[in-house]
Amino acid sequence: MxxxxxxxxxxxxxxxxxxxxHRFAEREVRPVAPQLDQSATFSEEIYAKxxxxxxxxxxxxxxxxxxGADTMTYALVMEELSWGYASIADQCxxxxxxATLLAKLGTSDQQERFLFPLLRGDKKCAFALxxxxxxxxxxxxxxxxxxxHGGYSLNGRKTFIHNGPICDFALVLARSQxxxxxxxxxxxxxxxxxxxxxxxxxxxxxxxQRHSQLSDLIFEDCPLxxxxxxxxxxxxxxxxxxxxxxxxIGIAALSLGIARAALEESLAYAKTRIQFGKPIAEFQAxxxxxxxxxxxxxxxxxxxxxxxxxxxxxxxxxxxxxxxKLFASxxxxxxxxxxxxxxxxxxxxxxYPVERLYRDAKVTEIxxxxxxxxxxxxxxxxxxxxxxx
Numbered sequence: 001m002x003x004x005x006x007x008x009x010x011x012x013x014x015x016x017x018x019x020x021x022h023r024f025a026e027r028e029v030r031p032v033a034p035q036l037d038q039s040a041t042f043s044e045e046i047y048a049k050x051x052x053x054x055x056x057x058x059x060x061x062x063x064x065x066x067x068g069a070d071t072m073t074y075a076l077v078m079e080e081l082s083w084g085y086a087s088i089a090d091q092c093x094x095x096x097x098x099a100t101l102l103a104k105l106g107t108s109d110q111q112e113r114f115l116f117p118l119l120r121g122d123k124k125c126a127f128a129l130x131x132x133x134x135x136x137x138x139x140x141x142x143x144x145x146x147x148x149h150g151g152y153s154l155n156g157r158k159t160f161i162h163n164g165p166i167c168d169f170a171l172v173l174a175r176s177q178x179x180x181x182x183x184x185x186x187x188x189x190x191x192x193x194x195x196x197x198x199x200x201x202x203x204x205x206x207x208x209q210r211h212s213q214l215s216d217l218i219f220e221d222c223p224l225x226x227x228x229x230x231x232x233x234x235x236x237x238x239x240x241x242x243x244x245x246x247x248x249i250g251i252a253a254l255s256l257g258i259a260r261a262a263l264e265e266s267l268a269y270a271k272t273r274i275q276f277g278k279p280i281a282e283f284q285a286x287x288x289x290x291x292x293x294x295x296x297x298x299x300x301x302x303x304x305x306x307x308x309x310x311x312x313x314x315x316x317x318x319x320x321x322x323x324x325k326l327f328a329s330x331x332x333x334x335x336x337x338x339x340x341x342x343x344x345x346x347x348x349x350x351x352y353p354v355e356r357l358y359r360d361a362k363v364t365e366i367x368x369x370x371x372x373x374x375x376x377x378x379x380x381x382x383x384x385x386x387x388x389x
Contacts, residue, residue, distance in 0.1 A: 025084025051121025082257025164215030186236030197222030208359030
């Protein structure tokens with residue numbers, strides 16, 4: 001586990017939860033990460049153990065089944081789990097987002113049916129936003145929840161949905177008000193996988209983070225009761241913003257965990273790989289790569305913790321969350337590439353972890369808002385409010 005004391009004085013509770021996540025990643029995740037990557041299968045065992053040790057629902061209040069920690073703690077957990085294997089952290093992050101919406105918007109019945117079993121590890125969730133023609137542009141969503149007697153009829157197609165092949169339910173963003181365009185008129189609906197008209201597309205064969213299952217979700221006249229609406233009708237986009245900052249901080253921390261693992265692998269290899277009669281760690285070209293990796297990792301962590309601190313204090317964190325996500329994901333991609341280079345030909349072989357880390361890193365620049373979208377968010381905030389500390 002990395003020494004964080006240089007940056008921020010963590011509380012005893014934060015340290016304890018961080019250590020729990022680190023031990024879990026070290027003992028339960030790292031030993032099986034190569035097999036999970038190769039088979040691209042979902043581990044029910046690891047998922048159940050995550051719930052058992054309290055790594056699902058980090059910021060959800062204890063009375064609702066979570067551990068009641070803050071955003072900073074969530075970032076710590078995401079970094080440690082990703083240091084073990086990014087796909088496992090990705091599962092933690094997905095549960096965190098769905099659970100947050102259920103905790104803040106759900107009725108007591110919705111929480112009893114979906115939130116509690118989710119945090120116990122008895123159910124698996126999905127977060128269905130993206131469509132074939134609506135990725136970052138959520139105003140273009142075409143999936144519709146048409147009002148019918150007794151509820152809604154859901155029709156549409158969601159794509160690239162994490163947990164699509166295995167979810168028990170999905171939170172679906174759909175257009176529920178006729179004649180209302182753009183971000184208006186959207187609602188969040190709970191669609192259960194055993195409902196008629198709930199279909200799964202083919203499981204995607206991904207480049208990296210292969211333990212995370214991915215597919216389309218297709219809805220054809222899928223019946224939803226009135227109780228399937230989460231929150232207020234017409235406020236789906238506004239309600240999704242509840243988890244925007246937390247989601248980007250989480251993926252930033254996940255990116256950081258990948259980069260940190262790449263640095264540790266590179267340090268160990270450089271000390272033992274002998275060329276021209278001495279370890280390659282003694283060559284300046286390698287030393288500079290290691291120095292740049294370590295510098296960017298520390299900078300990314302500072303940005304993540306700053307954004308988390310703002311959010312925990314109830315201050316605006318959108319720009320800083322986007323900055324952290326942008327920089328941390330770029331750091332992961334840049335320095336996993338450097339790690340492969342340091343390993344030379346061995347870095348291109350699956351027997352060495354940096355090969356997987358390189359593949360796992362790329363998607364961090366794409367999901368939870370592409371790097372291009374983060375640039376837009378940051379620049380808009382700058383033009384509107386200027387630079388805040």
